[in-house]
Amino acid sequence: MLQVNFIRNNKERVLAGLKKRNAKEDLLQAIESILQLDDDRKRLKTELDEANAERNRFSAEIGALMKQGKKEEAEQSRSQVAGLKERTAAIEEELKSTEEQLTEQLYLIPNIPHESVPVGITPEDNEIYRPGPDPLPELGDTALPHWEIAAKYKVFDLELGVKLTGAGFPVYRGKGAKLERALINFFLDEAAAAGYEEIIPPLMVNEDSARGTGQLPDKEAQMYHVTLDNLYLIPTAEVPVTNIYRDQILDASELPIKMTAYTPCFRREAGSYGAHVRGLNRVHQFDKIEIVQIAHPDQSYEILMQMLEHVAGLLNKLGLPFRILRLCGGDMGFTSALTFDFEVWSAAQKRWLEVSSVSNFETYQSNRMKMRFREGKDKDIQLVHTLNGSALALARIVASILENNQSPEGVVIPEVLRKYTGFDLLN
RNA sequence: GGAGGAAUGGCAGAGCGGUUGAUUGCAGCAGUCUUGAAAACUGCCGUACUGAGAGGUACCGGGGGUUCGAAUCCCUCUUCCUCCGCCA
Numbered sequence: 001m002l003q004v005n006f007i008r009n010n011k012e013r014v015l016a017g018l019k020k021r022n023a024k025e026d027l028l029q030a031i032e033s034i035l036q037l038d039d040d041r042k043r044l045k046t047e048l049d050e051a052n053a054e055r056n057r058f059s060a061e062i063g064a065l066m067k068q069g070k071k072e073e074a075e076q077s078r079s080q081v082a083g084l085k086e087r088t089a090a091i092e093e094e095l096k097s098t099e100e101q102l103t104e105q106l107y108l109i110p111n112i113p114h115e116s117v118p119v120g121i122t123p124e125d126n127e128i129y130r131p132g133p134d135p136l137p138e139l140g141d142t143a144l145p146h147w148e149i150a151a152k153y154k155v156f157d158l159e160l161g162v163k164l165t166g167a168g169f170p171v172y173r174g175k176g177a178k179l180e181r182a183l184i185n186f187f188l189d190e191a192a193a194a195g196y197e198e199i200i201p202p203l204m205v206n207e208d209s210a211r212g213t214g215q216l217p218d219k220e221a222q223m224y225h226v227t228l229d230n231l232y233l234i235p236t237a238e239v240p241v242t243n244i245y246r247d248q249i250l251d252a253s254e255l256p257i258k259m260t261a262y263t264p265c266f267r268r269e270a271g272s273y274g275a276h277v278r279g280l281n282r283v284h285q286f287d288k289i290e291i292v293q294i295a296h297p298d299q300s301y302e303i304l305m306q307m308l309e310h311v312a313g314l315l316n317k318l319g320l321p322f323r324i325l326r327l328c329g330g331d332m333g334f335t336s337a338l339t340f341d342f343e344v345w346s347a348a349q350k351r352w353l354e355v356s357s358v359s360n361f362e363t364y365q366s367n368r369m370k371m372r373f374r375e376g377k378d379k380d381i382q383l384v385h386t387l388n389g390s391a392l393a394l395a396r397i398v399a400s401i402l403e404n405n406q407s408p409e410g411v412v413i414p415e416v417l418r419k420y421t422g423f424d425l426l427n
Numbered sequence: 428g429g430a431g432g433a434a435u436g437g438c439a440g441a442g443c444g445g446u447u448g449a450u451u452g453c454a455g456c457a458g459u460c461u462u463g464a465a466a467a468c469u470g471c472c473g474u475a476c477u478g479a480g481a482g483g484u485a486c487c488g489g490g491g492g493u494u495c496g497a498a499u500c501c502c503u504c505u506u507c508c509u510c511c512g513c514c515a
Contacts (some may be wrong), residue, residue, distance in 0.1 A: 046477065049484040056484090059496040063445035074495085081495045249474085381474090 001106045001368055003383075004038045007031060017112030020329035022121055030105050037102040044095040051088045055081060107217055111364040113329050114301075114338035120328025129340060130312075132323035132352075136345050137404065143348040146402040147279030149411065150176065153427055155402065156280070168284035170395070175426045179401070179413070180287060182420030183394055184262050187289035187314065191391060194310050196260035196291055201240035203263060204231040209243040212369040214335035224266050233266035237290035238388045245294055246369040249381060255373060256303055257294040260391070262287065279399060281353065286395035292388045294371065297362070300385035301338075304360045307389045308340055311356050314392055318414045320400050321345040323352065337362045344396070348403035355396045358389030402426075 007014050011031065018027055058081045065074040118127045150156050155176030161169035172180050192198055210216040210232050215223060224233040234240055241261050250257070265288050280286070291310065295303045308324065315322045327339040336359040343352035363383040366372070372381050405412040410427025418424055 042477070045484080049477070052485085053483055055495075060446065062495055066445075078495045085495085 001364065002109055002112070003363070003367055004034060004102070004106070007109075008035060008038070011035075014109075014112055018109070020113050020117060020119055021110055021332070022330045023110075027108060030108050034102065034105045034109070037098055037105065040098050041095065041102060044091055044098060048088060048091045048095055051084060051091060055084050055088065058084075110334045111337050111361065113332060114360070114362075116326065117332065117338055118326060118328045121330035122328075123331050125328040126331055126341070127326040127328065128323060129326040130324040132343075132345055133321045137321055137347050139347040139404075139406070143403070144406060145279065145348050146346075146399040149402045149406055150279065153410065155179070155398070155426065158279070166284070168282070170280060170283055170285070175421070175423065176398075178421055178423075179398060179417070179426060180394060182413075182417045183392075183397060184287060184289065185420050186417055187391060188260065188262055190314055190317075191260035191289060191291055191310075194258075194291075196258040199237075199241055199244070199259050199261040201234075201237060201244075201261055201263065203234055203240075203266075205234055205239050205243070206231060209239055209246070212243045212246050213239045213365055214368065215239060218334075222268055224268055234263060235267050236265050236288065236390075237261040237263040238292060241290060241292045242294075242365060242386055242388065243369065245371050245384075248371060250294070250371075250373040250384065252296060252373050252375045255294065255296045255384065256299065259292045260289060261292075262289045264288075265393075280395040281399065283395055286393060288393045289391050290388060291391045292386070294366075295385045295387060296373070297382070297385050300360050300362065300387060304338065304340075304358065304387055307358050307387060307391075311342055311358060311389055311391050315342065315344065315355075317416045318397070318401070320397075320404060322355070333357075333359065335361050335364045337364065342392075344400040344404075346400060346403045348406070353396050353400060355400065356390040356392050359387065361386045361388075 002014070014031060015028060018031075058077055062074050062077050065071075065077065118125065120126065144152070147158075153175070154173050156170040156172045158167075158170050160171045161167075164171065188198060204226060207216060207230065210223065215232070215235060223235050225231075226233070240263075241259050244259070245257065264285055266285055268284065269282065291307060293303050293307065312322075312324070322342055322344045325341045325343065327336075327341060332339050339357055339359040341354055342356035342358070344355050345351075346353050362385050365386045366383040371384050371386070373384050374381050401414065402411050405414070410425040413421050413424050413426060
């Protein structure tokens with residue numbers, strides 16, 4: 001969430017940012033309400049502090065008198081404190097309720113878009129930051145969509161997943177399973193080579209972690225909730241990995257912290273059905289390798305670009321045609337300040353498939369997580385910037401490989417994957 | 428799952444109703460000494476809110492309670508340790 005002081009000192013910028021996100025009028029009014037609530041909070045806190053200070057003075061006095069054995073005088077002081085108690089209790093209650101309202105309102109405010117974020121409402125308004133190849137590869141009319149190729153070569157089985165679990169839970173088999181594992185290892189090795197520490201995090205997180213990265217409150221419906229233990233299945237490794245440094249004060253010399261993790265990701269996404277979500281286009285469980293960085297604010301945008309090039313490098317090595325979009329204000333995630341999406345061209349489906357999203361969250365997540373760092377000799381403490389990106393999301397990469405690399409003999413495995421798969425052709 | 432014990436500052440570890448935001452040691456920072464380093468010595472060494480500042484307030488795993496006053500007493504939750512049971 002945003003810091004109240006930031007809102008106070010940059011009100012016009014915040015309002016302009018919200019407008020770029022096409023925020024409704026009530027959200028703009030929430031800004032006023034936040035500033036008012038914060039004023040109330042300060043006033044009440046001061047009142048409470050003063051009342052407490054008075055009480056502490058009496059208590060110290062009573063203590064001193066008791067020590068000297070002056071019991072009667074102590075009794076006298078004690079009776080003077082009586083009224084104070086009720087007053088503090090009342091102020092305390094009001095303060096608590098004000099703070100709760102303030103937090104509630106702050107949770108409603110999304111991150112402020114970076115200045116480079118284009119104005120726009122729908123995905124059509126996204127800016128093409130780096131165009132795809134021209135002309136786009138063509139496969140002709142005989143090209144099959146990946147779900148048909150998968151059926152032909154038994155790569156994965158969605159029907160079987162329905163029997164075992166439900167819709168959207170693919171079962172990978174044989175060479176398909178091996179391809180999946182090959183991609184995981186390839187992506188992890190590439191991330192390690194780029195200096196990311198490999199992490200194997202828990203696949204379930206508690207409420208605090210889900211709140212830290214912004215999944216809670218509000219987006220409960222996106223996650224599977226284990227109610228008996230009040231745990232959430234992770235929708236992305238971003239959640240457990242970023243939360244590793246929650247509630248910590250790092251030293252500036254430790255930054256940036258680079259971490260990578262492979263995990264399955266679970267998404268309820270009560271979304272639509274139809275051609276666009278067929279096959280692996282949208283599933284409830286998929287594998288993903290995530291890269292996360294915790295960065296110094298001065299470096300975060302430079303780092304965002306490095307992450308962008310890392311992902312671009314992966315797609316180049318796999319030989320997949322892709323383009324990069326800079327998301328417009330209306331299409332950007334709630335917690336992000338700047339997001340680039342990677343889309344792979346599917347010659348068979350004749351459309352672009354999103355395979356990665358790389359974002360800078362600036363201090364939006366770190367403020368929630370109280371993730372800070374200490375700078376230099378003056379020991380100034382400030383919030384870090386957090387960034388993450390998919391490098392990459394497997395299900396859609398598998399779909400892209402199946403479709404783009406199909407041939408009469410079978411699916412040609414990209415060169416870089418062959419040492420992992422142990423076979424050249426999926427058939 | 429059953430029975431006990433414990434949770435204090437970066438770490439170790441005192442305190443168990445009154446001037447304790449917290450003894451002490453280690454680590455860290457600044458300085459004295461030294462050609463330099465080490466050693467020794469001196470000082471500093473948590474976070475947040477609030478205030479122009481002096482200062483004030485809150486926090487000793489989380490939440491609640493008793494009391495004029497709680498790190499210290501009570502309730503509750505969480506986590507960890509030991510023993511028993513079960514188990515990949």
